Amino acid sequence: MLKIAVPNKGALSETAAAMLAEAGYRGRRDSKELTVTDVENDVEFFYLRPRDIATYVGSGALDVGITGRDLFLDSGSPAIELKELGFARSTFRFAGPVGRFSSLADLEGMRIASSYTRLVDEALAAAGVNATSVHLDGAVESSVKLGVADAVADVVETGTTLRTQGLEPFGDAILSSEAILIGSGVEAPGLAKLRRRLNGVLVARRYVLLDYDVHRDSLDETVRVASGMESPTVSPLHDPDWVAVRVMVESSRTNEIMDALAEAGARAILVTNIVAARI
Numbered sequence: 001m002l003k004i005a006v007p008n009k010g011a012l013s014e015t016a017a018a019m020l021a022e023a024g025y026r027g028r029r030d031s032k033e034l035t036v037t038d039v040e041n042d043v044e045f046f047y048l049r050p051r052d053i054a055t056y057v058g059s060g061a062l063d064v065g066i067t068g069r070d071l072f073l074d075s076g077s078p079a080i081e082l083k084e085l086g087f088a089r090s091t092f093r094f095a096g097p098v099g100r101f102s103s104l105a106d107l108e109g110m111r112i113a114s115s116y117t118r119l120v121d122e123a124l125a126a127a128g129v130n131a132t133s134v135h136l137d138g139a140v141e142s143s144v145k146l147g148v149a150d151a152v153a154d155v156v157e158t159g160t161t162l163r164t165q166g167l168e169p170f171g172d173a174i175l176s177s178e179a180i181l182i183g184s185g186v187e188a189p190g191l192a193k194l195r196r197r198l199n200g201v202l203v204a205r206r207y208v209l210l211d212y213d214v215h216r217d218s219l220d221e222t223v224r225v226a227s228g229m230e231s232p233t234v235s236p237l238h239d240p241d242w243v244a245v246r247v248m249v250e251s252s253r254t255n256e257i258m259d260a261l262a263e264a265g266a267r268a269i270l271v272t273n274i275v276a277a278r279i
C-alpha cells in the first residue's frame with residue numbers, strides 16, 4: 001500500500017487535499033483524523049505537519065509526500081523532488097528596514113531571523129558572509145521592530161507582509177518555491193498511478209477546451225493560432241464548406257486566443273473547462 005504524507009494544516013493543506021480529491025482519492029472527512037486508508041486505490045494517507053513531511057519521506061517511513069520546496073530544502077532530508085504541483089508559489093528572500101541593506105555583504109555581523117535557518121546559513125556561507133541566524137517559528141517580519149534581529153529571511157508572495165512591517169527585500173531571491181511531490185527514492189507500487197493522476201489534475205487546471213466553427217478556407221489560419229497538444233480535432237459540419245474544430249489551449253491565454261481566432265475567421269467560439277485528463 002502506497003504511503004502518502006499530506007500537510008495537516010497551514011498554507012498547503014487545503015489545496016493539497018483538493019488536488020488529491022480531484023485525482024480520485026478518498027481524503028479525510030474530519031480535520032482531526034491523522035490517517036485515512038483508501039482501500040479502493042490501495043493507498044494510506046498520513047496527515048502531518050508540512051515541515052515534518054520531508055523527514056518522514058527521507059527516512060523511508062513514508063513513500064511520498066506533498067510539501068513546499070523551501071520546507072524540503074530547509075529540512076536537509078535525503079528525499080528527492082519528484083514533481084512540481086503548481087500552487088503555493090513564493091520566493092524566499094532576505095529583507096531589512098527600507099533603505100538599510102542593499103546586498104548580502106551588508107549582513108556581515110548582523111542577526112537574521114527566519115523559520116528556515118538552514119537555508120539562511122547556506123546562503124550566507126555561499127556568499128562568504130558571517131552573520132548569526134535567529135530561529136523563529138513564524139511572524140518573522142515582526143522581529144526587526146521588536147529588536148531581536150537586524151534583518152529577516154522569509155517567504156514572500158505579494159510582499160505585503162514585509163511592507164506593513166517597514167521592510168523591503170534585497171539581494172537575489174534565495175530560492176523559488178512551490179508545492180512539490182517528494183519521494184523516498186523507491187519506486188513504490190501505486191506511485192506511477194499517483195503521478196499520472198496528479199498530472200491529470202494539473203493539465204485539467206491548466207488547460208481549457210476551445211470549440212469553434214470555421215470556413216475551410218480559413219482553417220489553416222485558425223490552426224496556426226491554436227494548434228493544440230498534438231493536432232486539433234476537425235469534424236465535418238452539415239454545410240460542406242464549414243468544419244467544427246476542437247483544441248486544448250492554456251487557460252491563462254483563453255481570451256487572447258479567442259480574439260485571434262475570431263480575427264482569423266472562427267465563429268461560435270465556445271470555452272469548456274476540463275474536469276480530468278490523462279495526457
Ligand SMILES: Nc1ncnc2c1ncn2[C@@H]1O[C@H](COP(=O)(O)OP(=O)(O)OP(=O)(O)O)[C@@H](O)[C@H]1O
Nearest residue numbers: 009010011012050068070088089090138155157177
Ligand atoms: N503567502 C504565501 N504564498 C505562497 N506560499 C506560501 C505563503 N505562505 C506560506 N507559503 C508556503 O507554505 C509553506 C509553509 O507551510 P506552513 O504550513 O508553514 O504554512 P503556514 O500557513 O505558514 O503555516 P503556519 O501557520 O504553521 O506558519 C511553504 O512552502 C511556504 O512557501
Ligand SMILES: O=P(O)(O)OC[C@H]1O[C@H](OP(=O)(O)OP(=O)(O)O)[C@H](O)[C@@H]1O
Nearest residue numbers: 138139140155156157158159160161162
Ligand atoms: O508576501 P505576502 O503575500 O505578504 O505573503 C508572505 C507571508 O505569508 C506567510 O505568512 P503566514 O501567514 O503563513 O504567517 P507566518 O509568518 O506565521 O508563517 C509567510 O510566512 C509570509 O509572512
Ligand SMILES: [Mg+2]
Nearest residue numbers: 010011138139
Ligand atoms: Mg507560515
